[in-house]
Every structure is written in structure tokens, then in C-alpha cells.
Amino acid sequence: VRGARRPDTLFWADPSRIAGHRLSLDPDESRHLLRVFRAEPGTPFEATDGTGTRYRCRLAEDHHGEARAEIVERVEGAGELSSAIHLLVGLPDSRAAEVIAEHAVPLGVASILFAACRRSGRDELGAAKLERLERIAIAGVKQSLRSRLPVLGTTANLQTALEAARHGPRFVADPSGAAALELSVETPQTAVTVAVGPPGGFDEGEVAALRAAGFRPICLGPSRLTTETASIELLSMVRNVIITNNLRGI
Amino acid sequence: VRGARRPDTLFWADPSRIAGHRLSLDPDESRHLLRVFRAEPGTPFEATDGTGTRYRCRLAEDHHGEARAEIVERVEGAGELSSAIHLLVGLPDSRAAEVIAEHAVPLGVASILFAACRRSGRDELGAAKLERLERIAIAGVKQSLRSRLPVLGTTANLQTALEAARHGPRFVADPSGAAALELSVETPQTAVTVAVGPPGGFDEGEVAALRAAGFRPICLGPSRLTTETASIELLSMVRNVIITNNLRGI
Numbered sequence: 001v002r003g004a005r006r007p008d009t010l011f012w013a014d015p016s017r018i019a020g021h022r023l024s025l026d027p028d029e030s031r032h033l034l035r036v037f038r039a040e041p042g043t044p045f046e047a048t049d050g051t052g053t054r055y056r057c058r059l060a061e062d063h064h065g066e067a068r069a070e071i072v073e074r075v076e077g078a079g080e081l082s083s084a085i086h087l088l089v090g091l092p093d094s095r096a097a098e099v100i101a102e103h104a105v106p107l108g109v110a111s112i113l114f115a116a117c118r119r120s121g122r123d124e125l126g127a128a129k130l131e132r133l134e135r136i137a138i139a140g141v142k143q144s145l146r147s148r149l150p151v152l153g154t155t156a157n158l159q160t161a162l163e164a165a166r167h168g169p170r171f172v173a174d175p176s177g178a179a180a181l182e183l184s185v186e187t188p189q190t191a192v193t194v195a196v197g198p199p200g201g202f203d204e205g206e207v208a209a210l211r212a213a214g215f216r217p218i219c220l221g222p223s224r225l226t227t228e229t230a231s232i233e234l235l236s237m238v239r240n241v242i243i244t245n246n247l248r249g250i
Numbered sequence: 251v252r253g254a255r256r257p258d259t260l261f262w263a264d265p266s267r268i269a270g271h272r273l274s275l276d277p278d279e280s281r282h283l284l285r286v287f288r289a290e291p292g293t294p295f296e297a298t299d300g301t302g303t304r305y306r307c308r309l310a311e312d313h314h315g316e317a318r319a320e321i322v323e324r325v326e327g328a329g330e331l332s333s334a335i336h337l338l339v340g341l342p343d344s345r346a347a348e349v350i351a352e353h354a355v356p357l358g359v360a361s362i363l364f365a366a367c368r369r370s371g372r373d374e375l376g377a378a379k380l381e382r383l384e385r386i387a388i389a390g391v392k393q394s395l396r397s398r399l400p401v402l403g404t405t406a407n408l409q410t411a412l413e414a415a416r417h418g419p420r421f422v423a424d425p426s427g428a429a430a431l432e433l434s435v436e437t438p439q440t441a442v443t444v445a446v447g448p449p450g451g452f453d454e455g456e457v458a459a460l461r462a463a464g465f466r467p468i469c470l471g472p473s474r475l476t477t478e479t480a481s482i483e484l485l486s487m488v489r490n491v492i493i494t495n496n497l498r499g500i
Contacts, residue, residue, distance in 0.1 A: 079472050079473045079474070103482065107471075145474045221358060221493045222358075223357075224395045225394065228353075229356050229482075236482065236483040239471055
């Protein structure tokens with residue numbers, strides 16, 4: 001009886017597992033659908049491969065524990081904002097980086113670039129830590145019903161990160177800033193980039209490099225915020241502008 | 251030599267420890283100032299008692315390990331927003347409640363009321379958990395350089411919580427909402443209340459009670475947010491309106 005109910009879970013399928021109107025789930029996700037939800041052939045479910053599409057599926061067969069399904073419908077951009085928000089953040093410690101990923105992914109971030117800055121006091125992220133962040137990002141996409149997996153990256157310094165942020169409105173959280181966020185994202189598909197310093201903040205040379213790269217300083221208010229709280233706040237602010245414009249039909 | 255430097259820490263003093271132009275720090279804070287920073291008589295430092303004042307102090311003496319100081323100046327409202335934001339949140343699990351406190355306090359929240367809702371699946375917070383949240387709140391006030399300790403509370407149901415929220419603009423995060431945040435906080439000291447459902451959301455009766463109590467539904471966007479991420483986002487949005495108005499001189 002339970003198998004007839006559509007699971008309230010968005011399943012994850014690696015892009016390599018989608019072929020025409022057929023899709024299969026990887027081992028963990030198959031187990032979840034077949035064993036936990038006890039899905040039977042015919043059970044409807046939804047999946048994403050993180051490339052911007054949500055797949056409405058119907059289970060075709062349990063093939064030696066692998067869930068194989070027919071794609072009934074593709075919904076492009078499901079759960080996604082109309083504009084991309086890129087987050088450039090001065091690398092904090094590992095736990096803070098995870099907190100950022102945990103909240104930024106549901107909030108719709110398109111990419112997170114962790115730049116080892118002067119005051120980061122650490123090297124760029126290693127492969128193992130990036131993999132751990134990617135697992136957090138996949139869990140975030142599933143939980144928040146997004147359809148696009150944010151791109152996670154890391155650079156050895158700020159300058160390299162700035163080379164990736166040359167287009168669209170750019171803002172940097174400025175503890176001493178006097179400017180409010182004045183952003184109108186009038187064109188859907190506009191990419192917005194927000195930058196937040198590492199614990200201790202960007203140093204003078206980095207602040208100058210950000211200004212030279214077109215980042216406008218934004219005041220985040222009268223209290224002192226950690227790198228992770230500032231990242232979430234700045235994302236929330238830009239997200240709200242995008243949502244508001246969408247609701248107004250812009 | 252180190253003693254001459256002003257510690258980059260905001261110290262905490264219980265309100266009972268302030269008397270006229272004298273102030274003493276409690277044992278942990280005294281140890282931090284006297285042992286870690288090796289402060290000597292004459293060292294300047296700053297403290298708050300969480301009632302809205304930041305005290306500029308000068309260490310007078312190390313009295314058997316207790317830091318006793320002279321208050322040189324009082325700064326009212328340091329690190330505080332010009333308007334109060336009250337957060338009413340459907341009680342989630344303990345870890346999620348802590349995450350909310352960790353981010354909401356630096357973001358300037360005036361109070362957090364955890365209401366045990368129908369879908370909370372748990373009773374209101376006990377004294378031990380409230381105490382733990384209060385320790386997180388004090389750490390947040392110190393770290394973010396605020397001067398007012400948010401009020402933390404809990405109620406056995408939503409209705410009781412709503413009785414405390416009868417004034418000022420009121421908003422509720424609505425997953426199915428079509429309305430953007432249209433808020434102008436034109437009068438400083440206006441209190442704004444934002445409400446976020448527990449995991450699983452407010453139930454139908456609770457949604458009706460919120461509307462009856464004057465809460466306007468706000469769309470938080472196309473993705474599904476956890477109670478904690480939604481709380482932080484909604485706070486960030488309202489905070490930004492307040493900051494923007496302040497910067498415009500409203």
C-alpha cells in the first residue's frame with residue numbers, strides 16, 4: 001500500500017545515469033527508493049541530476065537493487081532562482097565552510113568559491129574537503145528541491161578568484177561600509193556576485209583588488225558578523241531582490 | 251607590554267555587577283581579562299551587560315582574581331539596530347534551535363520565541379535547553395559587539411506565542427506564498443515580528459491563527475528551506491530594510 005504513495009523525497013541521479021527517457025538511480029538512492037519507501041513498479045517519484053532539470057519519473061523495475069525508471073516529464077529550472085548568485089568567500093575553517101554550504105545551497109547559490117586570503121591562515125581547500133562540501137551541496141539540493149548543483153571551488157588567493165568574477169553586479173560585505181544594497185536585477189539571467197572576507201576580514205591590498213574588480217562595498221549593519229553569518233545574510237538580501245522582481249513580473 | 255593594548259574582546263558583566271561608575275566582571279570574564287590578556291591597572295577594555303549599553307572601562311584593580319573597573323563612558327545602543335525584530339519560530343529539534351540562535355543573535359534579533367507547534371512533535375523547551383540557548387546568545391552578543399541580550403522564550407503552543415505579537419508589522423514565511431516582502435520601517439523603534447514554521451510547516455489551524463493575528467504571508471523563494479535557514483533569511487531581509495532606511499537617514 002505504501003508503494004503507491006509518491007515519496008516526499010527528491011532523488012539524486014548522476015548525469016551519466018540519464019539516457020533519453022530512461023533514468024537509473026545510484027546504489028544509495030536506489031536502496032532508499034526500493035527499500036525505505038518500498039516502491040514498486042509504477043510508483044511515481046522525482047529526481048534531479050543537478051544540471052537544472054527535475055525529472056518526473058515512474059519506477060520501471062528493480063534491477064538487482066538498481067532502481068530503473070521511465071522519465072515522464074522534464075521540468076527545467078525547478079526550484080531555481082531566475083538569476084545566478086555567485087558567492088566568493090575568504091576561506092574560513094572547515095566547519096564554517098560547511099555551515100556556509102549548508103545554508104547557501106538551499107538559498108539558491110549558483111557557485112561558492114573559497115579563496116585562501118591573507119588572513120585565512122590556511123591553504124586552499126584540498127580534494128577531500130571539497131568532496132565533503134560537495135556531499136553537503138548534493139544533500140542541500142535534494143532537501144531544498146532545487147535542480148541545479150552549485151559549483152564549488154577553491155583558489156590559492158583572492159586575485160585568482162577575482163578573475164572568475166568579471167560580469168554582472170558585484171558586491172562586497174564591508175564592515176565599515178556606509179552603503180546599503182541598492183540592487184535592481186532587472187534582467188533575468190543576470191549573474192550577481194557577492195564577496196565576504198575571511199575571519200579577520202580582507203586585508204588592505206585585497207580590499208583594493210576588490211574595488212578595482214568592480215565590487216561595491218555594502219554595509220551589513222551595526223553588529224560584527226562572522227564570515228558564515230555575513231555570507232548567509234548577503235545571499236538572503238540578493239535572493240530577496242530576485243524573488244521580489246520575479247513576483248512583480250520583472 | 252601586552253597589557254597596554256586594548257583587548258579586542260567585548261566582556262560580559264551581569265547587570266548586578268554595575269553600580270554607578272564602577273563595574274566588575276564575573277569569574278570567567280575576569281580570568282579572561284586578567285590572565286589571558288594579562289591586563290594591568292589602567293588597561294582600557296569594553297563590556298556590556300546586555301541591557302543596551304556598552305561600557306568603556308579602565309581596569310582599576312585585580313581584587314583576588316576579580317576584575318574591577320571604572321566606567322569611563324556609556325554608549326547607548328551600540329551595535330544595535332534602530333528597530334526591534336522579533337522572531338517567532340515553530341520549535342525544531344535542539345540542534346536546529348541552536349543554529350538559529352547562533353546566527354539570529356549576531357543579525358540583531360530582539361527576541362526569539364520557540365513555540366511548540368502541532369508539527370513540532372515535541373514539548374516546549376525545558377529550562378536546561380533554554381539555559382544552553384542563553385549561553386549561545388551571550389556568546390553571540392560578545393562576538394558580534396551588540397549591547398542588548400535578546401530575550402529567549404518558549405511556549406506550549408502557537409496561540410500563546412501570538413498573544414505576545416500584537417503590534418507592528420508581522421510577517422510569516424509561506425512556502426506557497428506569492429507575496430514579496432514589502433516593508434517600510436519608517437519609524438525607528440518600530441518592532442517587526444517574523445514567524446517561521448516548524449519542520450513540516452504550520453498546520454492549517456495555525457496558518458489561520460497567524461492570519462487572524464495580522465501576519466502577512468511572505469514568499470521566501472522557489473526552493474524549500476529548513477526552519478533554521480528560513481529564519482535566518484527572513485531576519486536578514488528585515489534587517490536589510492532597517493539598515494537601508496538608517497543609511498538613507500529615515
